[in-house]
Amino acid sequence: MKDNRMAGDANQRWISVLRIVLAVVVTLIIFFPVYWLLISAVKTQAETRLPIPTFWPQEFSWGNFGEAMRRVPFTRYFLNTFIMSVGLIILQLNVALLAAYAFAKGRFWGMNVMFFFVLAALMIPEQVIFVPVYVLMSDIGWLNTFWALIVPHGASAFGIFLLRQAFKSLNNDVLEAARIDGAGRFSILYKLLVPMAAPTVITLGVLIFISGWNSYFWPLIMTNVEHMRVLTTGIAMLRDSIRGDEHLNFHIIMAASVMAISPIVLIYSVMQKHIVSAMANSTFK
Amino acid sequence: MANVNKAKAASPGTAASVRRWGSYATLEKWKDFLFALPALAFLGVFLYYPLVNTIYISFTDWNMVRPDKELVGFKNYNWLFTNEDFYQSLQVTFLYTIMDVVLTLGFGLLLALLFNVSSKVYAFMRGVIFMPYYISMVIASMVFLWIYNGSYGFLNAVVGYFGIAPHDWLINPATVLPALVGVSLWKGVGFAMILFISGIRSIPVEYYEAAAIDGASRFHSFRYITLPLLSPMTLFLLITTFIASMQVFQSIHVMTNGGPLGASNAIVYWIYNMAFEQFRIGRASALIMIFFVIILVLTLLQWIVSRKKVHYEG
Numbered sequence: 056m057k058d059n060r061m062a063g064d065a066n067q068r069w070i071s072v073l074r075i076v077l078a079v080v081v082t083l084i085i086f087f088p089v090y091w092l093l094i095s096a097v098k099t100q101a102e103t104r105l106p107i108p109t110f111w112p113q114e115f116s117w118g119n120f121g122e123a124m125r126r127v128p129f130t131r132y133f134l135n136t137f138i139m140s141v142g143l144i145i146l147q148l149n150v151a152l153l154a155a156y157a158f159a160k161g162r163f164w165g166m167n168v169m170f171f172f173v174l175a176a177l178m179i180p181e182q183v184i185f186v187p188v189y190v191l192m193s194d195i196g197w198l199n200t201f202w203a204l205i206v207p208h209g210a211s212a213f214g215i216f217l218l219r220q221a222f223k224s225l226n227n228d229v230l231e232a233a234r235i236d237g238a239g240r241f242s243i244l245y246k247l248l249v250p251m252a253a254p255t256v257i258t259l260g261v262l263i264f265i266s267g268w269n270s271y272f273w274p275l276i277m278t279n280v281e282h283m284r285v286l287t288t289g290i291a292m293l294r295d296s297i298r299g300d301e302h303l304n305f306h307i308i309m310a311a312s313v314m315a316i317s318p319i320v321l322i323y324s325v326m327q328k329h330i331v332s333a334m335a336n337s338t339f340k
Numbered sequence: 341m342a343n344v345n346k347a348k349a350a351s352p353g354t355a356a357s358v359r360r361w362g363s364y365a366t367l368e369k370w371k372d373f374l375f376a377l378p379a380l381a382f383l384g385v386f387l388y389y390p391l392v393n394t395i396y397i398s399f400t401d402w403n404m405v406r407p408d409k410e411l412v413g414f415k416n417y418n419w420l421f422t423n424e425d426f427y428q429s430l431q432v433t434f435l436y437t438i439m440d441v442v443l444t445l446g447f448g449l450l451l452a453l454l455f456n457v458s459s460k461v462y463a464f465m466r467g468v469i470f471m472p473y474y475i476s477m478v479i480a481s482m483v484f485l486w487i488y489n490g491s492y493g494f495l496n497a498v499v500g501y502f503g504i505a506p507h508d509w510l511i512n513p514a515t516v517l518p519a520l521v522g523v524s525l526w527k528g529v530g531f532a533m534i535l536f537i538s539g540i541r542s543i544p545v546e547y548y549e550a551a552a553i554d555g556a557s558r559f560h561s562f563r564y565i566t567l568p569l570l571s572p573m574t575l576f577l578l579i580t581t582f583i584a585s586m587q588v589f590q591s592i593h594v595m596t597n598g599g600p601l602g603a604s605n606a607i608v609y610w611i612y613n614m615a616f617e618q619f620r621i622g623r624a625s626a627l628i629m630i631f632f633v634i635i636l637v638l639t640l641l642q643w644i645v646s647r648k649k650v651h652y653e654g
Contacts, residue, residue: 075461078454082465085472088526091494092483104492154379161372162364169380176383178639180587182608183632184390186397186615186625191390210382240371269476271590276616287478291594294482305486312479323474327467330474334531335538 096120096309103306119310123293129311131282132289135201139274139285140267142205147263148256150209155218156244160230176212185276192277203277204285214259217333221255222248258333261326268319286315391632398626404619416626425602425610426627432517433606437585439521440528444581445574447525448532453562456537466537470530477527481594484523485510488595510596513603520604523591528584532577539573540566579642583635607631 095103099116102109123129157163158170188207189198197203225248233243249256271287278284284292290311323330398416402409420426455466472480487494490508500506509519543566551561589608592598598605598613605613607627615624 074454074457078457078462078465081451081454082468085469085526085530088480088483088487089472089475091487092479095486106497108492108494108497150378150382153375157372157374157376161369161375163369163373163376166376169376172383172388173379176387178583178636179387179391179632180583180635182587182589182611183628184387184394186621186628187390187393188386207386209386210379212383215379240375244375265474269474269478271476271478271593272612275593287476290482291478294485294594305489305492308482309486312482316475316479319474319476320471323471324467327470331467331470331534335534 092309092312095306096313098306100303100306116306119306120314123307123311123314126296126307127289127293127311128281129289129314132284132286133314135283136268136285136287138201139204139270140264142201143208143267144260144263146205146209147211147214148260151211151214151218151259152244152249152256154210154215155222156240156248158215159219159222160227160248173210173212173215176210177216181272185272189276199278199280199283204274208273211263214263217255217259218252221252225251254329255333258326258329261322261330262333265319265322290315394625394628397621398629400622400625402621402625404615404621409622412622416623417630419623420626420630425605428602429605429607429610432602432604433586433588436517436521436588436604436606437582439517440524440585440588441578441581443521443525444528444532445577447529448577449536449570449574451529451533452536452540455533456540466530466534470534472527473531475527477523477590478594480523480527481591484519484526484591485595488519511600513600516596516600516604520588520591520595523595524585524588528581532581535573535577536570539570543569575642579639582638582642586631586635586638 094110094112096119097115097117098109098112098119099114102113102116154173158166158173192198192203192207197206229247229251230243233247238247269287270285271291274285274288275291278288290308293311294308397409399411399413400409401412401415451469455462455469488509490496490506490511493509495509496506507515509515547565547569548561551565556564587608588606589612592604592606592609593612596604598609608631611624611627611631614620614627
């Protein structure tokens with residue numbers, strides 16, 4: 056009996072060793088493209104063209120980053136992307152906070168129908184509505200401005216949904232007490248609800264920032280001048296300028312790409328726990 | 341909760357709350373509505389109105405080169421339905437989508453089973469696997485463009501090691517779609533894994549304990565407890581991944597431009613190309629409407645099926 060159990064324990068240990076070995080291998084495979092991006096960004100052109108690629112640079116070519124910045128107005132792209140992403144946070148977050156408050160704690164006629172229209176928006180991708188919005192932006196002279204990049208994305212159905220869930224789970228008694236003390240809606244929302252739901256609000260802000268930073272389709276359509284390009288469209292342009300001969304310059308494209316994703320990777324590393332739990336809880340519960 | 345409210349309402353000194361929550365004043369309702377108004381206005385102006393407008397444009401011959409447009413009935417739709425490119429585009433999109441959905445969900449579930457361990461090391465590895473989800477599709481496409489490169493790409497070095505001749509993965513009609521699916525799979529598999537793990541963890545442990553007492557094997561527990569109770573999560577992932585895959589655009593725009601010979605000319609890429617390269621707004625809008633109806637029908641269909649088949653916990 057005792058021997059049996061010990062044999063079982065030994066088996067268990069073997070299984071968990073095997074499991075972690077397999078898990079590490081899988082993790083390394085999935086991490087590989089990021090590693091390849093980083094390592095290619097600091098290789099010399101000659102080294103990117105070896106018949107048998109090297110896993111560690113023979114010689115570090117830090118100049119690739121400067122070269123990428125000389126070829127395209129990289130700082131401008133970076134700034135544009137930052138302005139657009141922060142603008143999206145400010146607008147989307149406030150619009151979503153107000154709406155989430157109304158739908159979670161308010162009462163008005165047609166509330167359910169209106170909330171249905173908010174949720175239905177999740178099913179309409181931006182590729183379905185971009186033509187009339189483009190025409191509208193063109194008519195009011197907003198093409199190639201930050202307005203066209205930010206304002207049409209003012210309402211995020213996902214954000215409203217996420218915040219409404221968070222607000223709904225908060226106790227009404229505190230709000231009632233504040234109301235009796237004469238607090239208005241704005242102070243209840245911003246001084247009471249927002250701090251109480253702070254993790255969700257911050258996570259949503261981070262998610263808006265990331266999706267703004269990574270957006271491509273919208274900036275591609277709404278801007279067509281050099282000084283308004285964002286990182287994604289700018290790097291696509293950098294690559295287009297050498298299309299056909301890219302294999303000569305992948306080290307430069309990779310260097311530009313490393314600079315473009317570094318803020319996101321940094322934010323992700325810091326916020327990972329919150330982001331993962333927000334994602335896991337954002338489904339149908 | 342309802343009882344508590346009643347008790348409060350009955351107690352003296354809370355007359356104000358009775359007035360507010362008992363018969364909520366008209367003015368208060370208007371104020372609540374005003375808070376929802378900005379969101380509704382944005383959705384109206386930038387989503388629902390453009391949607392209706394796109395339907396209208398799809399019945400016109402609008403060409404961005406000319407200022408005027410005329411109603412032409414179903415001409416754009418007829419043009420599409422009698423065009424071979426349309427059926428090729430549909431085929432490409434569905435083939436891509438099915439590959440992407442099956443692989444993302446399949447590998448997502450396998451990874452969930454492998455990585456569902458509560459320890460710091462596993463949490464760190466889960467974080468690494470989920471990270472590509474937040475790397476922009478454009479950058480991911482650039483990296484894979486480099487890995488797939490016919491002359492100096494890493495993939496050719498790997499297959500060369502196994503004695504296979506180098507390949508132009510993105511220029512061959514047979515490999516271009518799997519190559520594009522690879523990028524999407526790399527980005528999406530971590531997301532599927534995280535959601536599956538969250539689904540598995542919400543299954544009560546007692547079920548497994550009861551099954552173990554009855555002598556069920558690990559496989560039987562998985563087959564008869566985990567899988568059925570995961571079905572709501574599976575359905576959610578199926579729908580969201582399906583709709584996202586159908587919209588494939590960025591990787592195609594960066595990596596293949598719809599080529600070779602239309603072998604990666606998925607619907608959204610074709611829409612973009614028609615509208616902004618050929619300026620055929622009317623035709624593009626007709627294609628948009630067909631695309632939208634497909635997404636809508638599939639979403640509704642999946643929901644109807646799910647109501648009958650999906651096991652929801654009571």
